[in-house]
Amino acid sequence: MSALDWIAADWGTSHLRVWGLAGDHVVQQAQSDQGMAQLGRDGFEAALLALVGDWLPNGQITPVIACGMAGSRQGWVEAPYRSVPCTPLGATLTPAPTRELRLSVHVVPGLKQVKPADVIRGEETQIAGYLARNPGWDGVICLPGTHSKWVHISAGEVVSFQTFLTGEMFALLTQHSVLRHSVAGWDSAGFADGVAQGMERPERLMARLFSIRAEGLLDGLDPALARARLSGLLIGAELAAAKPYWLGQRVAVIGADGLAKAYATALAGLSVPVSIHDATEMTIAGLNEARAHLPPSERPCVN
Amino acid sequence: MSALDWIAADWGTSHLRVWGLAGDHVVQQAQSDQGMAQLGRDGFEAALLALVGDWLPNGQITPVIACGMAGSRQGWVEAPYRSVPCTPLGATLTPAPTRELRLSVHVVPGLKQVKPADVIRGEETQIAGYLARNPGWDGVICLPGTHSKWVHISAGEVVSFQTFLTGEMFALLTQHSVLRHSVAGWDSAGFADGVAQGMERPERLMARLFSIRAEGLLDGLDPALARARLSGLLIGAELAAAKPYWLGQRVAVIGADGLAKAYATALAGLSVPVSIHDATEMTIAGLNEARAHLPPSERPCVN
Numbered sequence: 378m379s380a381l382d383w384i385a386a387d388w389g390t391s392h393l394r395v396w397g398l399a400g401d402h403v404v405q406q407a408q409s410d411q412g413m414a415q416l417g418r419d420g421f422e423a424a425l426l427a428l429v430g431d432w433l434p435n436g437q438i439t440p441v442i443a444c445g446m447a448g449s450r451q452g453w454v455e456a457p458y459r460s461v462p463c464t465p466l467g468a469t470l471t472p473a474p475t476r477e478l479r480l481s482v483h484v485v486p487g488l489k490q491v492k493p494a495d496v497i498r499g500e501e502t503q504i505a506g507y508l509a510r511n512p513g514w515d516g517v518i519c520l521p522g523t524h525s526k527w528v529h530i531s532a533g534e535v536v537s538f539q540t541f542l543t544g545e546m547f548a549l550l551t552q553h554s555v556l557r558h559s560v561a562g563w564d565s566a567g568f569a570d571g572v573a574q575g576m577e578r579p580e581r582l583m584a585r586l587f588s589i590r591a592e593g594l595l596d597g598l599d600p601a602l603a604r605a606r607l608s609g610l611l612i613g614a615e616l617a618a619a620k621p622y623w624l625g626q627r628v629a630v631i632g633a634d635g636l637a638k639a640y641a642t643a644l645a646g647l648s649v650p651v652s653i654h655d656a657t658e659m660t661i662a663g664l665n666e667a668r669a670h671l672p673p674s675e676r677p678c679v680n
Numbered sequence: 681m682s683a684l685d686w687i688a689a690d691w692g693t694s695h696l697r698v699w700g701l702a703g704d705h706v707v708q709q710a711q712s713d714q715g716m717a718q719l720g721r722d723g724f725e726a727a728l729l730a731l732v733g734d735w736l737p738n739g740q741i742t743p744v745i746a747c748g749m750a751g752s753r754q755g756w757v758e759a760p761y762r763s764v765p766c767t768p769l770g771a772t773l774t775p776a777p778t779r780e781l782r783l784s785v786h787v788v789p790g791l792k793q794v795k796p797a798d799v800i801r802g803e804e805t806q807i808a809g810y811l812a813r814n815p816g817w818d819g820v821i822c823l824p825g826t827h828s829k830w831v832h833i834s835a836g837e838v839v840s841f842q843t844f845l846t847g848e849m850f851a852l853l854t855q856h857s858v859l860r861h862s863v864a865g866w867d868s869a870g871f872a873d874g875v876a877q878g879m880e881r882p883e884r885l886m887a888r889l890f891s892i893r894a895e896g897l898l899d900g901l902d903p904a905l906a907r908a909r910l911s912g913l914l915i916g917a918e919l920a921a922a923k924p925y926w927l928g929q930r931v932a933v934i935g936a937d938g939l940a941k942a943y944a945t946a947l948a949g950l951s952v953p954v955s956i957h958d959a960t961e962m963t964i965a966g967l968n969e970a971r972a973h974l975p976p977s978e979r980p981c982v983n
């Protein structure tokens with residue numbers, strides 16, 4: 378196994394994922410449920426060491442580059458938002474305080490947009506990774522997830538972006554609402570049908586959600602069909618509202634396997650030229666880009 | 681105090697409310713959190729007796745008329761839905777099994793609509809109460825709540841109706857979502873602003889919800905303004921989708937005080953002739969109407 382020379386960390390609200398790398402080659406990986414929401418400011422270093430402590434070579438400082446909620450106001454250290462239009466990564470990273478002498482930690486700042494007010498934390502790194510892999514690419518990046526992001530890229534800069542609560546809404550409805558007993562499983566045709574309905578009349582969303590419940594009561598609607606249609610209705614409404622982003626553009630979808638594919642399928646159905654890219658791969662590529670911004674003393678001689 | 685001759689019961693998912701009446705005059709009232717969701721089929725009678733046991737005169741049978749979820753499949757006894765178009769109350773009530781000899785219990789059936797699939801349980805009684813008070817009234821009844829209902833009334837019948845998940849969505853977002861720490865209090869101007877935004881571009885709902893969070897982070901958005909705007913956005917989107925119901929119609933809003941007023945204010949702003957009516961009053965009036973459908977042997981001689 379190659380010697381590890383830096384560590385990439387994706388620190389979300391609910392999870393921490395880390396990778397040990399030799400250059401851009403992953404040699405170790407681990408994860409835990411020690412997301413930002415579980416931790417007080419003093420808990421971050423211990424949560425990180427619990428995963429990477431055994432990886433650290435003695436007698437040297439291993440740099441850690443982190444993105445995501447570790448840089449939020451409730452995180453390890455606040456990495457203030459940078460304002461768009463700007464490149465996804467800036468010239469500086471924010472150092473986090475550490476006691477362990479074998480590591481130094483730097484956090485990637487998020488992005489903010491003044492009007493309409495919007496914020497990004499974590500996805501800027503995936504965007505940087507995608508642009509590093511595709512230099513000179515112009516178009517729109519769609520990052521589906523708990524809070525889906527649509528991002529307009531031009532000349533290497535994030536020009537504007539918009540966030541939708543779609544993924545969180547799906548979780549709330551399937552876990553906490555009156556629909557929770559009516560939905561389970563997946564049905565591809567039901568998803569496509571929901572997307573079409575959601576796009577055609579997005580304003581009817583709240584009524585169509587209750588229809589799922591009513592069809593369950595009256596017609597014994599199949600729970601797999603119900604869950605897929607629910608997802609489709611939400612994503613369809615998002616696509617209707619995001620039309621100014623995707624219309625006449627090429628779209629790169631960056632996300633986890635199933636969800637990215639669902640968005641890509643829906644976009645392809647609208648004749649949008651679309652490609653799919655793995656979120657984890659883009660995160661690591663972006664953190665590798667960010668590593669170039671480390672202070673020279675902490676930059677390992679691997680480039 | 682006049683002698684009680686019947687009992688009205690509004691049995692919801694989360695609460696049970698009962699009134700003891702002499703004719704149409706309330707002489708007793710009580711409530712508990714023994715809603716349908718808390719009870720197995722065998723628990724309903726005990727939950728009712730816990731509230732009304734002390735009211736029951738000896739040596740006679742006191743009739744109880746119940747509406748709401750007590751008549752659902754998971755309720756005390758299933759009172760099968762009646763299909764619209766139909767009058768809000770039918771000719772028969774569904775008897776519930778009882779062991780206590782001093783009471784007889786009958787449940788009001790709900791209404792169903794085949795296409796688009798939709799159901800009502802409880803609001804049919806409020807509608808019946810409203811029509812009893814306003815004979816010959818034609819128009820649209822709006823019943824805001826956890827699941828808001830818009831109901832088209834013509835010639836004393838429910839012609840069609842549509843349910844929106846609006847109230848439940850507000851509860852989910854304020855209690856379980858990323859917005860829960862950003863919203864508290866109320867601001868009337870913020871509500872009006874939200875309604876206008878929600879109506880104008882209902883398809884942007886999921887994006888505007890995240891904007892509330894982003895404005896909180898970036899601009900320190902006042903939590904009272906945030907909560908009122910959230911409510912306004914949801915109600916505005918509902919009004920946009922319910923336009924086929926209210927456009928060119930007079931609307932009777934039946935609901936609890938604050939919420940009914942919020943809907944009425946929004947409708948009045950759209951130049952819709954609107955009146956407000958208390959939900960409890962309409963429920964009791966409707967149950968009093970239903971009492972006329974009791975089997976003759978159980979009908980007290982008070983009319």
